[in-house]
Amino acid sequence: xxxxxxxxxxxxxxxxxxxxxxxxxxxxxxxxxxxxxxxxxxxxxxxxxxxxxxxxxxxxxxxxxxxxxxxxxxxxxxxxxxxxxxxxxxxxxxxxxxxxxxxxxxxxxxxxxxxxxxxxxxxxxxxxxxxxxxxxxxxxxxxxxxx
Amino acid sequence: xxxxxxxxxxxxxxxxxxxxxxxxxxxxxxxxxxxxxxxxxxxxxxxxxxxxxxxxxxxxxxxxxxxxxxxxxxxxxxxxxxxxxxxxxxxxxxxxxxxxxxxxxxxxxxxxxxxxxxxxxxxxxxxxxxxxxxxxxxxxxxxxxxxxxxxxxxxxxxxxxxxxxxxxxxxxxxxxxxxxxxxxxxxxxxxxxxxxxxxxxxxxxxxxxxxxxxxxxxxxxxxxxxxxxxxxxxxxxxxxxxxxxxxxxxxxxxxxxxxxxxxxxxxxxxxxxxxxxxxxxxxxxxxxxxxxxxxxxxxxxxxxx
Numbered sequence: 001x002x003x004x005x006x007x008x009x010x011x012x013x014x015x016x017x018x019x020x021x022x023x024x025x026x027x028x029x030x031x032x033x034x035x036x037x038x039x040x041x042x043x044x045x046x047x048x049x050x051x052x053x054x055x056x057x058x059x060x061x062x063x064x065x066x067x068x069x070x071x072x073x074x075x076x077x078x079x080x081x082x083x084x085x086x087x088x089x090x091x092x093x094x095x096x097x098x099x100x101x102x103x104x105x106x107x108x109x110x111x112x113x114x115x116x117x118x119x120x121x122x123x124x125x126x127x128x129x130x131x132x133x134x135x136x137x138x139x140x141x142x143x144x145x146x147x
Numbered sequence: 148x149x150x151x152x153x154x155x156x157x158x159x160x161x162x163x164x165x166x167x168x169x170x171x172x173x174x175x176x177x178x179x180x181x182x183x184x185x186x187x188x189x190x191x192x193x194x195x196x197x198x199x200x201x202x203x204x205x206x207x208x209x210x211x212x213x214x215x216x217x218x219x220x221x222x223x224x225x226x227x228x229x230x231x232x233x234x235x236x237x238x239x240x241x242x243x244x245x246x247x248x249x250x251x252x253x254x255x256x257x258x259x260x261x262x263x264x265x266x267x268x269x270x271x272x273x274x275x276x277x278x279x280x281x282x283x284x285x286x287x288x289x290x291x292x293x294x295x296x297x298x299x300x301x302x303x304x305x306x307x308x309x310x311x312x313x314x315x316x317x318x319x320x321x322x323x324x325x326x327x328x329x330x331x332x333x334x335x336x337x338x339x340x341x342x343x344x345x346x347x348x349x350x351x352x353x354x355x356x357x358x359x360x361x362x363x364x365x366x367x368x369x370x371x372x373x374x375x376x377x378x379x380x381x382x383x384x385x386x387x388x389x390x391x392x393x394x395x396x397x398x399x400x401x402x403x404x405x406x407x408x409x410x411x412x413x414x415x416x417x418x419x420x421x422x423x424x425x426x427x428x429x430x431x432x433x434x435x436x437x438x439x440x441x442x443x444x445x446x447x448x449x450x451x452x
Contacts, residue, residue: 028319032312043307046210046314048322051203063207064368066217067361067427070420090410096423097412109420114427115365116410117372140205144216 027052030078031139038074038107042143050139053081056126060119061140067115070145074107075099075122078136086122093119206372208334211250212311214341215257221358223348225262230255231340231451233274238452242282243385246329247450249278249317250336257310258344265300272296272313279317282329287316328383331376335389336450338373342366342396343447346440354436363439364429367400392446399439405429 027050036044049061065071077084083104088097096118099105120140127133209217231251239245256271272288279287292309299305321330342363349357374393380386406428413422431439 028323032315043212043216043304044311044315045213046311046318047207048315048319049205049207053202057202059203059205060201061205061207062372064209064365064372066209066213066365068220069213069217092409094410096410097421110423111420112423112425114407114425115361115368116407116423116425117368142207142213144213 027137027139030137031141035074035076035139035141038076039072039141039143042070042072042145045142045144047142048139049141050137052135053077053124053138054135055081055124055133058121058123059138059140060121062117062119063142064115064117065112067112070109070111072107072109072143072145073120074141074143075120075138076106077124077138080134080136081124081138083125084122084138085125086120089119089121091117091119206376208338208372208376209341209369210311210314211254211257211337211341212307212314214254214337214344215261217362218258218341218344218348218359219261221345221362223258223344223359225259225264226348227264227267229344229347230259230267230271233270235451236274236277239278239281241385242329243332243389244450245278245282246332247336249275249282250333250338251340251447251451252278253310253314253317254337254340254344256313257307260303260306260310263301263303268300268306269293269296272309275313279313282317282321284317284320287320288313328380328386331380331386332389335373335377335393338366338369339393339396339443339447339450342443346436346443349436351433351436351440354431354433360431360436361427361429363436364403364405364427364431367403367405370397370400392449395442395446396439399435399442402435403429403431 028048031048031050035050051059053059073086073088075084075086084106085098085100085104086108087095087099088108088110089095097108097110099108102108122138122140124138231248233252235248236252239248252271252275256268256275259267259271272293276288276293292313296306296309318330318333321327321333345359345362345366349359349363354360370393374390374397377386377390377393381390408426408428411424413424416422
């Protein structure tokens with residue numbers, strides 16, 4: 001058994017290394033083909049933030065937003081990830097926006113009078129009791145108006 | 148992301164995930180525990196219960212596209228002499244120099260595109276493609292993209308879209324292929340180039356009336372995130388060296404006192420755009436400005452030489 005352990009480790013390592021890349025690649029395609037459309041006339045800043053999340057899980061993103069710029073945040077999930085909730089908070093975690101107050105709309109447009117470091121928090125809703133949680137891509141993209 | 152997905156997909160192989168998780172470390176996206184060790188701003192409200200649910204932490208730096216837009220809206224003008232000449236591209240043969248200069252060239256490309264510099268855009272996209280290819284980034288810029296740029300050279304919207312796509316292709320490829328240290332250096336290169344361009348467009352005798360000064364001061368906010376990204380990749384020798392160099396900039400920013408008022412939300416705008424109202428009280432004296440400019444120029448020139 002011990003003789004085969006290195007082979008087993010190598011095979012498992014290959015599995016470990018390969019499967020997530022494919023999943024991540026699918027997430028990138030999803031972000032590019034689907035989520036980018038939600039930015040509409042805003043210019044995508046080119047940053048890529050996407051991950052595979054399971055129902056009930058959360059993610060956080062920290063970013064500096066600059067004064068006098070018009071921003072759009074677009075958050076989208078694959079079909080299995082309906083009604084993703086997101087909040088925009090300042091560094092003291094005061095909630096500045098919560099999309100659950102706006103029918104879980106996936107985009108929010110805003111501008112700042114002075115630059116701020118903000119946090120975007122999102123949560124994929126938990127599955128109904130007794131149901132297996134689903135997993136899928138969730139992406140956060142930013143657009144600027146370039147006005 | 149890799150460790151999270153692995154836990155789900157190969158949970159039965161207990162031995163192997165344990166082995167890899169032990170050595171994976173925290174890279175571009177990391178756990179709340181890793182974040183809490185590094186993040187310097189106050190984040191009350193965290194709890195162990197939250198930690199179980201939070202699967203991803205992202206740090207987002209200003210991209211070359213955002214940097215160029217901010218520079219232009221703050222009154223920057225186009226100055227070709229500030230760009231890193233494309234002729235330098237053949238000098239970059241290490242991962243470190245290629246990554247840093249890919250960030251620098253992409254920022255130069257964004258900057259040129261906003262000022263309708265058609266031929267310069269083509270040259271810098273070509274230089275970016277060469278560096279991306281040499282870094283092993285597949286399809287960051289394909290032949291179709293180059294043709295599309297040439298066909299739309301007077302269409303600023305298409306050019307910005309190409310720049311955005313190029314940057315996304317490069318950084319996502321590196322992140323998805325376990326090359327987060329290279330991705331972090333790419334971002335750091337773009338960050339320092341943005342600061343270099345801003346610093347070199349300000350008249351030192353007229354600091355009070357230049358809007359670019361605000362951008363330079365606000366860079367302190369994103370510098371925190373740059374340092375977080377670099378520290379998360381400090382196991383990489385090149386990144387460790389970069390942290391020391393960037394530390395010189397951190398030390399200068401610590402001399403600036405910046406006060407920010409609480410944010411108030413104003414939804415009364417007719418255009419449907421929410422305004423986050425707040426003010427910043429900050430000042431930079433001439434001595435600190437000069438020190439920052441000399442230091443940033445010195446570090447940036449060491450990257451491009």
